[in-house]
Amino acid sequence: MATYSTNQFKNGLKIILDGDPCSITENIIVKPGKGQAFNRVKVKNLKNGRTLERTFKSTESVEAADVDERNVEYLYADGESWHFMEPDTFEQHAADSVAVGDAVKWLKGQEPCIMTLWNDAPLSITPPNFVELAVAQTDPGLKGDTAQGGTKPATLETGAEVKVPLFIEEGNILKIDTRTGEYVSRA
Amino acid sequence: MLKSIRAFFDDRDVLEVETPLLASTGNTEPHIESLQTLFREQPCYLNTSPEFAMKRLLAAYGEPVYQICKAFRDEELGPMHNPEFTMLEWYRPGFDMYQLMDEVEALVLALVDGNQEVFARISYAQLFEEYAGLDPHHATAEDCRQCALKYGIEQPVGLDDEKDQWLDWLLTQLVLPALPADRFAFVYDYPASQCALARLRMNAQGVQVASRFELLYGEIELANGFHELMDAGEQRQRFEAENKSRLSGNKPAIKIDEHLLSALEHGLPDCSGVALGLDRLLMVLMGDFLIDEVLSFSWSRT
Numbered sequence: 001m002a003t004y005s006t007n008q009f010k011n012g013l014k015i016i017l018d019g020d021p022c023s024i025t026e027n028i029i030v031k032p033g034k035g036q037a038f039n040r041v042k043v044k045n046l047k048n049g050r051t052l053e054r055t056f057k058s059t060e061s062v063e064a065a066d067v068d069e070r071n072v073e074y075l076y077a078d079g080e081s082w083h084f085m086e087p088d089t090f091e092q093h094a095a096d097s098v099a100v101g102d103a104v105k106w107l108k109g110q111e112p113c114i115m116t117l118w119n120d121a122p123l124s125i126t127p128p129n130f131v132e133l134a135v136a137q138t139d140p141g142l143k144g145d146t147a148q149g150g151t152k153p154a155t156l157e158t159g160a161e162v163k164v165p166l167f168i169e170e171g172n173i174l175k176i177d178t179r180t181g182e183y184v185s186r187a
Numbered sequence: 188m189l190k191s192i193r194a195f196f197d198d199r200d201v202l203e204v205e206t207p208l209l210a211s212t213g214n215t216e217p218h219i220e221s222l223q224t225l226f227r228e229q230p231c232y233l234n235t236s237p238e239f240a241m242k243r244l245l246a247a248y249g250e251p252v253y254q255i256c257k258a259f260r261d262e263e264l265g266p267m268h269n270p271e272f273t274m275l276e277w278y279r280p281g282f283d284m285y286q287l288m289d290e291v292e293a294l295v296l297a298l299v300d301g302n303q304e305v306f307a308r309i310s311y312a313q314l315f316e317e318y319a320g321l322d323p324h325h326a327t328a329e330d331c332r333q334c335a336l337k338y339g340i341e342q343p344v345g346l347d348d349e350k351d352q353w354l355d356w357l358l359t360q361l362v363l364p365a366l367p368a369d370r371f372a373f374v375y376d377y378p379a380s381q382c383a384l385a386r387l388r389m390n391a392q393g394v395q396v397a398s399r400f401e402l403l404y405g406e407i408e409l410a411n412g413f414h415e416l417m418d419a420g421e422q423r424q425r426f427e428a429e430n431k432s433r434l435s436g437n438k439p440a441i442k443i444d445e446h447l448l449s450a451l452e453h454g455l456p457d458c459s460g461v462a463l464g465l466d467r468l469l470m471v472l473m474g475d476f477l478i479d480e481v482l483s484f485s486w487s488r489t
Contacts, residue, residue: 030360
């Protein structure tokens with residue numbers, strides 16, 4: 001079992017806390033001048049995205065998480081799993097719905113994604129920051145409303161719903177920011 | 188600030204000295220890590236404070252001395268810590284702990300603008316009794332754990348039955364944060380188990396305490412002072428005990444500074460000494476509570 005000592009703690013280090021893989025986001029030393037040092041860390045649970053705080057007596061060891069990030073391309077879904085491939089090695093990975101999470105809203109095929117693996121099993125998928133998707137359905141905008149800057153709902157080809165300006169029509173290709181889920185522009 | 192400090196000591200006939208930053212021996216204290224380097228392939232250390240060398244000067248000449256120098260500590264990096272920092276350290280033959288506290292106060296008051304109230308002085312025991320409801324001299328590690336539970340303080344991973352480590356934890360999490368944030372205060376009479384290089388004595392309650400004090404601003408530690416231990420035999424025992432404690436904490440033992448011990452054997456004058464972190468003091472003077480803000484180039488930018 002690989003371990004890290006508290007003096008190796010730094011942002012981005014992957015450790016196991018309460019059985020889950022976590023990434024350190026903040027590491028602060030608490031230390032009276034002549035006294036015992038403590039590491040107060042904030043970590044992000046890589047399974048559920050939650051942030052938690054924990055303090056360690058310095059020189060304690062913590063189990064290292066075997067977490068790895070790979071560049072992958074989305075291939076297809078078979079109803080049960082989502083399949084991705086590493087373009088360099090052609091190695092394929094099947095991710096379940098928990099690992100794919102919200103990323104599924106933005107994937108239609110061939111998008112370059114980042115896959116986080118824990119003990120070689122897919123843990124999470126990060127879609128590209130921007131994707132381009134066609135509008136599958138939206139009501140026609142009312143004439144004259146464009147100047148008001150109003151919005152209306154639109155359903156994209158992947159099934160995702162976004163708010164779009166009134167002038168957007170079915171079949172338009174839109175650029176979407178996947179981090180906020182917001183419309184950016186027409187592509 | 189440096190100019191005012193030098194003028195302050197000039198007025199009081201305290202001699203400015205310089206001692207080596209690089210030495211063949213390091214610091215045996217269990218919670219302070221020396222940075223190591225190599226000279227002609229032999230390991231040597233950057234000083235964690237100029238204490239030992241200055242005491243050797245005191246033993247040889249018996250004059251009051253001060254020094255402004257860099258000190259280095261491994262592991263220490265954060266909002267309040269930089270691995271390299273500036274220390275003002277001075278020694279006063281004939282002074283006890285209280286006289287030296289008076290002088291520290293006079294120096295700081297000479298540097299701060301505006302009106303500062305007289306610095307509060309509170310013993311370590313009073314501090315814990317007031318803010319944690321705990322008698323630090325008689326409490327057990329279990330009492331400390333119960334105290335943490337009562338005040339909703341988390342229990343750090345790996346903190347077990349070491350009472351002093353528990354006291355350190357409660358001090359930083361519960362006691363110091365309760366102090367007024369914009370006031371200077373001295374804390375004195377530390378537990379005998381946290382004596383470092385201070386001499387021990389009986390307090391009025393018949394408890395053995397260390398003649399050691401710290402200067403705080405709010406919860407920021409600025410200075411640490413001792414009525415210095417003069418007994419070479421006891422000093423050797425403490426060094427050996429510290430090395431034992433290091434080994435049990437999986438840290439390497441550090442070669443003991445025999446030069447200091449022979450200086451103590453030769454005779455150190457009855458004296459008190461204090462080390463003041465000048466970067467921290469500058470933080471307080473400027474109202475900037477990040478050490479990076481008062482350094483020309485902090486560690487991440489070197």
